[in-house]
Amino acid sequence: MAFQIDRRQTMLAGLGAATALPAMTAHAAGPDPLFGAALYADVKAYAGLGEHRTGTAGDDATTVWMERALKAAGYAVERQAFDYPVFELGHVDIALGGRMLESFPYWTPVATPAGGITAPLSPSGGAGKIALLDLPIGAGGGLESPPPPEIVAAVNGGALAVVAITENPLGEMAALNRNPKAAAWKVPVVLAAGREADALKAAAAAGRSVTVRLEGHSVTRPAHNVIGRRAGPGKPIVISTPKSGWFHCAGERGAGIAIWLGLARWLAASTKDNIIVVASSGHEFDGYGAHHFTQTLAPKPADTRMWVAIGANVAAYDFALEDGQIARQPVPQATRTLGVSGPLVALGAKAFAGQRGYDKPLDLDAHNAPGELATFRKLGYRPLVGLVAGHPLHHTRRDLADVTDGAMLEPVARGLQAIIATA
Incomplete structure (x- = not known):
């Protein structure tokens, strides 16, 4: 890519970190992994690892970062490798x-x-x-x-x-x-x-x-799904999110990954539940890694207590053009979907009350849903809970850390926490 784009990315990344600091001060650092400041720190860490295309250096660095985070939380961690043709741009x-x-x-x-x-x-x-x-x-x-x-x-x-x-x-x-x-x-x-x-x-x-x-030029390289397991009684709760994407993907992937890690830490520290967490590569190639996991290492639908799928852009501010400049708006984007199995519709509405788009859950027993949520629905995982959203910076180089902050991330994480704790 041209030098001017690299310089623009660097400037915008710094701007994002600076403008997010006031929102982060609302939550002092503490033991709760779902505090906004903790979640936003993970967004910045993920985005800072580089571009996240499947099988590239940024994707590999994400694998290592996730492994360390999950091991520190007490999970047994494994990589699920698959060979993938990588174009070295x-x-x-x-x-x-x-x-x-x-x-x-x-x-x-x-x-x-x-x-x-x-x-x-x-x-x-x-x-x-x-x-x-x-x-x-x-x-x-x-x-x-x-x-x-x-x-x-x-x-x-x-x-x-x-x-x-x-x-x-x-x-x-x-x-x-x-x-x-x-x-x-x-x-x-x-x-x-x-x-x-x-x-x-x-x-x-x-x-x-x-x-x-x-x-x-093209080379064949291994890409990896990252899987964490914490043994416990009964059937496992599975929490999934993609980890790869075209560029820095701070909103598209980073927001969901931060919430995924926060929930993983909370469950490990606060419950005795049987937990499986998986972050899949190959997302920009029709969810390749997620399909690979469900076909091989995932528990069967009948052997799963609940599947929570955290998709794209789940906690990001809306953006608009103002005087020809891209400007962050004070509200989330409108196109946000919370999908839940029919028996959880009322619980989902309560857990996400007041959260734009999420406060009117989609009944997944009656309707299909976009993204990888549709994959898990089709395979028969029930109950199923999932978040996915559109965004005007989706799949762009401008999807940097200032698309979200702690104040945006925490309510979404708390909504999922409430569903998992209650269902």
Whole structure:
């Protein structure tokens, strides 16, 4: 990625830590692992480990960090390894009229020749051209989403490369999920930010040349699910969350991981329950690691007391554009879902009373749910409890530590604590 993006990330990460400190002072440090300050410290620790793509150095560092945290809490910890093809990304950008535009590959990448590919940008693509596409919001972003048909058509139509504009509410470039172990594209396919749409479309209309550069190579590496077990009487309570994602993922993954760790520590210190906690890699590839765990090491539905699935963006502030700048809002995002098995609907509403979106639980016995929660529902785990939410910075490089803080995290953690303690 370009130097300017790296510098911007560093500045924003520092800003996030500074602006969150006043909210953290409401909770003095103490033994309760669900205090907001403790939870937010874990968000910052996770985001600070780097980008979290499956099988990369950031994902490996997350594995080690989680193992240490769970062992310190008294869990027996194991890694569940699986081999995964990892694209080691070197450099990616789009050169247009002397500007370097932020870009990112669409998986599975194929590299450009050294120096990139220079050709006229065209809205219709075709031989000798670089195709320009404008994807609808949400295209290719969810689990088990097929590749956008516009990209497939452009690749098969003979374009030298494809530039796909990802429309995000804040104009950011948003990475797209991909099917597990999908074959590499025949030509380089890169993503561009929505804020660059006008410039790119004007260039395509005029037939101006651009240079697409995508450097990197593919290797096969082990990725790991992290599993903690604390033996106790009866059937186990399982608490799951994904641990991998495209970038720093502070809100998308970090908020849920912090709550997951907080609940794990609370259960180990305060109960005698039989507990299994699992953090799965491969999430951005259709939840690959979660599927692997349920097919191998997970207890069967009939042998499980409860499954709690903590998904994406579960405790993050909303963001909006104000005078052209991305600004945090004083409320959580509106699109938040608490899904619970039918008998727990009333309990869920009480536990999350007053929490936007979560205070009206979705009955999972009557309705499906998004994300990995749908996987566990389909497999028959009951009772099932899960959180998942959308966010305007989902899958973007701007998803940094200031998307949340202790004041946002603690009520969500307390809601789950109340359900687990009561159900």
